[in-house]
Amino acid sequence: MSDACCSHDSPEADGEARENPDEKPSFWRSPEIRAAMVSGALLLAAWITSVSGAGDWVTLPLEAAALLVAGWTFVPSTLRRLFKGKIGVGTLMTIAALGAVALGQVMEAATLAFLYAISEGLEEYSLAKTRHGLRALLDLVPKEATVLRGGREITVAPQSLVIGDRLVLRPGERLATDGTVLTGRTALDTSALTGESVPVEAGPGSLVFAGSINGTGALEIEVTTTAESNSLARIVHIVETEQSRKGSSQRLADGIARWLVPGILIMAALIAGYGVVVGEPALWLERALVVLVAASPCALAISVPVTVVASVGAASRIGVLIKGGAAVESLGRIRTIALDKTGTLTRNQPTVVEVVAVGGSTRERVLAVAAGLESRSEHPLARAILAANPTPPPAVDVETVPGAGVRGVVAGTMARLGRPGWIEPQGLATDVTRMQKDGATAVLVEEAGQLIGAIAVRDELRPEAASVIRELNRHGYETIMLTGDNELTAASLGREAGITEVHAGLRPEDKATVIRMLQSRQRTAMVGDGVNDAPALATADVGIAMGAMGTDVAIETADVALMGEDLNHLPQMMLHARRTRAIMLQNVGMSLALIAVLIPLALFGVLGLAAVVLIHELFELVVIGNGIRAGRAKALPPGTAAPAVHNAPVPA
Numbered sequence: 001m002s003d004a005c006c007s008h009d010s011p012e013a014d015g016e017a018r019e020n021p022d023e024k025p026s027f028w029r030s031p032e033i034r035a036a037m038v039s040g041a042l043l044l045a046a047w048i049t050s051v052s053g054a055g056d057w058v059t060l061p062l063e064a065a066a067l068l069v070a071g072w073t074f075v076p077s078t079l080r081r082l083f084k085g086k087i088g089v090g091t092l093m094t095i096a097a098l099g100a101v102a103l104g105q106v107m108e109a110a111t112l113a114f115l116y117a118i119s120e121g122l123e124e125y126s127l128a129k130t131r132h133g134l135r136a137l138l139d140l141v142p143k144e145a146t147v148l149r150g151g152r153e154i155t156v157a158p159q160s161l162v163i164g165d166r167l168v169l170r171p172g173e174r175l176a177t178d179g180t181v182l183t184g185r186t187a188l189d190t191s192a193l194t195g196e197s198v199p200v201e202a203g204p205g206s207l208v209f210a211g212s213i214n215g216t217g218a219l220e221i222e223v224t225t226t227a228e229s230n231s232l233a234r235i236v237h238i239v240e241t242e243q244s245r246k247g248s249s250q251r252l253a254d255g256i257a258r259w260l261v262p263g264i265l266i267m268a269a270l271i272a273g274y275g276v277v278v279g280e281p282a283l284w285l286e287r288a289l290v291v292l293v294a295a296s297p298c299a300l301a302i303s304v305p306v307t308v309v310a311s312v313g314a315a316s317r318i319g320v321l322i323k324g325g326a327a328v329e330s331l332g333r334i335r336t337i338a339l340d341k342t343g344t345l346t347r348n349q350p351t352v353v354e355v356v357a358v359g360g361s362t363r364e365r366v367l368a369v370a371a372g373l374e375s376r377s378e379h380p381l382a383r384a385i386l387a388a389n390p391t392p393p394p395a396v397d398v399e400t401v402p403g404a405g406v407r408g409v410v411a412g413t414m415a416r417l418g419r420p421g422w423i424e425p426q427g428l429a430t431d432v433t434r435m436q437k438d439g440a441t442a443v444l445v446e447e448a449g450q451l452i453g454a455i456a457v458r459d460e461l462r463p464e465a466a467s468v469i470r471e472l473n474r475h476g477y478e479t480i481m482l483t484g485d486n487e488l489t490a491a492s493l494g495r496e497a498g499i500t501e502v503h504a505g506l507r508p509e510d511k512a513t514v515i516r517m518l519q520s521r522q523r524t525a526m527v528g529d530g531v532n533d534a535p536a537l538a539t540a541d542v543g544i545a546m547g548a549m550g551t552d553v554a555i556e557t558a559d560v561a562l563m564g565e566d567l568n569h570l571p572q573m574m575l576h577a578r579r580t581r582a583i584m585l586q587n588v589g590m591s592l593a594l595i596a597v598l599i600p601l602a603l604f605g606v607l608g609l610a611a612v613v614l615i616h617e618l619f620e621l622v623v624i625g626n627g628i629r630a631g632r633a634k635a636l637p638p639g640t641a642a643p644a645v646h647n648a649p650v651p652a
Helices: 030-050 056-073 075-083 089-102 104-140 231-242 248-278 279-296 298-316 322-331 341-345 361-373 380-388 426-437 465-473 487-499 508-521 534-539 552-557 571-601 609-631
Strands: 145-149 154-157 167-169 179-183 186-190 200-202 220-222 320-322 336-340 351-357 395-401 405-410 413-417 441-447 452-458 477-481 501-502 524-528 543-545 561-564
Touching: 030 104, 056 089, 056 104, 075 089, 089 104, 089 279, 104 322, 104 609, 154 361, 200 501, 220 552, 231 477, 248 279, 279 571, 279 609, 298 322, 298 571, 298 609, 320 322, 320 571, 322 571, 336 341, 336 508, 341 477, 341 487, 341 524, 351 380, 351 426, 361 380, 361 395, 361 405, 361 413, 361 441, 361 452, 380 452, 426 441, 426 487, 441 534, 465 477, 465 487, 465 571, 477 487, 477 508, 487 501, 508 524, 508 534, 524 534, 534 543, 561 571, 571 609
Parallel strands: 336 477, 336 524, 477 501, 524 543, 543 561
Antiparallel strands: 145 154, 145 167, 167 220, 179 220, 186 200, 320 561, 351 452, 395 405, 405 413, 413 441, 441 452
């Protein structure tokens, strides 16, 4: 928070022990609230004795005690700040309280301190509660885990797990840390992590993450991270670290509050000086004190932080990792969304859909030569071709030609596989064009310098892709596809998804160039896989990584990460961010309007000190309550996500 905010010094600076972040926040655990309750009881007793006719010798000590108890919550920290050369709202409140006492208005001074202590306590409580919602993710980790050591099963605390341990996960149990499945098959409920209601199938070789709930099959899992560095712990750490990143609304609120506080002090001094000049020092000193309180920017300073914390915490509960206020606000201003094709709009599970053989060759021979060349490739098409021919012939001297294809010696014969243009399609030109118009990627196969066939590989759109694009367009977002695939294939998939603007044949650096072009029109977000699309993600106003659960690079580099594979979360997240930004602007506007209204009313004596304090502190509660509305994002209801099966990755 800004130095102009009403909060105390940081616990680290003061050496004060604040609430344990791992404990559930309690309203009555706040020292400000407890002090305010004691002060309120003393004020009530003073009022009762006053209306019953008791003398000042009874009421005055009660009022003074109420002032001292409530003042203890902010006066010591205010003095420490002053010694450091810092002034804030606590400075204004301290001066106002001391001035009221000097004028003999001890009851008003005690009321000011009492209400201010309540607002401080409620502010701390609201922030602690929203932050605790994020840290509650760590509660998804079970208190104990079953591990195989020395040939027998023993129960240990998750903190004692080491990399290489073999976990035993029975049906219905939660996973204690990240790992790789060694034996067994099951379906895991990852909804608490990714927000997806569809269970994820897991088998040998599958990566599994802390907090997942096992279905019906028993698993043995090799531990790959410690409890302190697993996926859940990383998410919580990153969000807590990045919450300090400020958007323009936060910087605006901080900037106004920073110059407003000294400006208020100067204004109050001028008002008091005017009273001396006109011969009514007591009257104008009182009004100066009321103006001090009326112009306090406490509500302004808290307006954005409480909204950010609530919004980020809510997003994390639906499987969206947003890194702080800057990312939230930037996301709320986006109007163009560029989406990578492979792995974002599509499943990233390409399959061979057609093989055409020519020159006396056969379908099996075309696939065999292609599989031999691709057996040492990491290209996504390699997985599809190897799945169609899992026992390729031996290949040597295999060489990748960037942007073109691969070449090498298969079963003693020189062969090539690559895109049309690098290999001339000759008599297959019509077939290649047809394949591309059908949304498939066509590759040609050549053996001994002769074209022997073409293979069509298609990466199907995600089942929810078309409905997600319609939803984004309905809410005024412009959607654009970026891909390295050819024009015909990209245009076909774009039409199927409902995207009219498609940029094809792009290298990673070309995607960044397109993003800059789009930014010249309006603010642009890029949705990609966080690795291959890194230049475009970094160039965009907001980079959004898709399917980032457990992916260090994506989580660390993207501004926003969709932890699961369900594209339905994209419009949900965009609308959540848009609503959050609207709440931020509402809070800033209302806070400035309140100050603008209260200052003249205080200056001309329409409102007294007690009335201004009451209005000001009640309004701060309104701002906090409005900000907390940003924490109402809900996970997708069951059945919203398109049914899909997430299989264990197949090695290339």
